[in-house]
Amino acid sequence: MSETGRRLLEAATAAFAAKGFHGTTTRDIATGAGVTPGAVYVHHRSKEELLFQISRHGHEATLDLLRSTLDQAPDDPVEQLRALMFEFARWEAVHHTTARIVNYELQALSPEHLADVTALRRDLRLLVRGLVERGQAAGVFTVSDAGLAVVTLISLCIDIARWFSDDGEWTAEQVAAGVSEAGLRLVGVVPPSR
Amino acid sequence: MSETGRRLLEAATAAFAAKGFHGTTTRDIATGAGVTPGAVYVHHRSKEELLFQISRHGHEATLDLLRSTLDQAPDDPVEQLRALMFEFARWEAVHHTTARIVNYELQALSPEHLADVTALRRDLRLLVRGLVERGQAAGVFTVSDAGLAVVTLISLCIDIARWFSDDGEWTAEQVAAGVSEAGLRLVGVVPPSR
C-alpha cells in the first residue's frame, strides 16, 4: 500500500471512530489525509471498502494477539485467563479508535463483509469459551453458566473502547490490570488479600 | 404528545438503534410510522430533536430506576449493589434498542443536548461511586481502585445493550442475575458456594 493509501486509512479510522461510518463523508477522509476527494478512489475502491479493511484488520489483530498470548502463557487456566484479559483489555484501550470501529460499526458493513468479520468474532468467542471450560474442568473456575461468563468476560474488555481516553484518569496498563483482576474474580478466582 | 408523534418516536428509536442516527433518514422514520416525510415536522422540530428526546428520556429512566432501587433496598451495601446491578442490567437488556441510542449515539447530539445528557451520566456515575465507597467503608467491598471499579461495574451493564437479543440464549432476567453476581464478585464479595 502506498503512503497516501495508508494516510487515507488512518484518516478514515479517526473519522469513523469519532463520527461513525455514516457520519463521515469521503471529503472528511480526503481532507484528513491531506488530499482532495478525487484522490481517495485511486487508493480505495469505496468508502465501505475502507471500513472493511479497518474492521477486518482490527479483528485479525485482536484474534492473533489472544492466540499468541494463550500460546505463550503457562499451562494453567488462572494464569492463562489473567494474561488473556490483560492483553485483550490493553488492546482495546491502546487501540480504542480502531476498536470502536471493530465493535460499533458492524452494521455499516456490506452483508458479505459482515459475514467475514462475524466469523472472526465467533473464533474469538470460542477461544475464550475453551479457556473457561478448561478452568471449570480443572475445578479452579466456579461459574454457574459458562456461556454467560464468556460473554461477560468479553464484555468487560470490549466496553473499554467506548469509554477509554488517552488523557483520562488511568493508563492502558492500569485499566488492563484492573480488568484482568476483575475477570479472575468474575470466574470465582479469589485474589490474595492485601 | 399525539398518537402519530409517539409512533414517530418509536420508529425513530427502532431505526436509530439498528442503523445509527446518521444511517437513518427522515424517510425511514416517516415510513416506519406509516406517514409521509412531510408529516414528521408537524410533530417534531428536527431529526436531531427526535434523537435528543429518545436519549434524554432513556437517561432519565435509567437514573430514576437506579435511584428508586437504592431507596427501596435494605441498608446494606451488598444487597444494594446486588439490587442496583440487577435492575440496571435488566433495563439495558429489556430496553436494548433505547439503550443503544443512549450509549452509542451521544456523538450525534448537538453540543447543548450533549451537555444535558452528560450531566445525567455523571449523576449515574456518582450514584454508583457513592455505593462503592459505602461498601469500602463498611469493609465488605475490597477493591484496589474505587474509581476503576465504578467504571467496570457500569461497563458490565452498559455493554449488555450491544450484544443482547430478544431471541438469544438468555432472558433479560437471566442476564441480570448473572451480571448482578458478577458485580458482587468484582468488588470482592465472595458468593456462597453451591
Next chain:
DNA sequence: GTCTATAATATGATAGAC
C-alpha cells in the same frame, strides 16, 4: 394533520486535464 411537490444542500463516485 396529512399529502404532494420541491427547494437547498450534501454526498459517493467518476471524468478528464495536467
Next chain:
DNA sequence: GTCTATCATATTATAGAC
C-alpha cells in the same frame, strides 16, 4: 497520482393544496 469539475442521487426540511 493528484487536481478541478461535475454527475447522479439522496437528504433535511419547507410550502401550499386539501
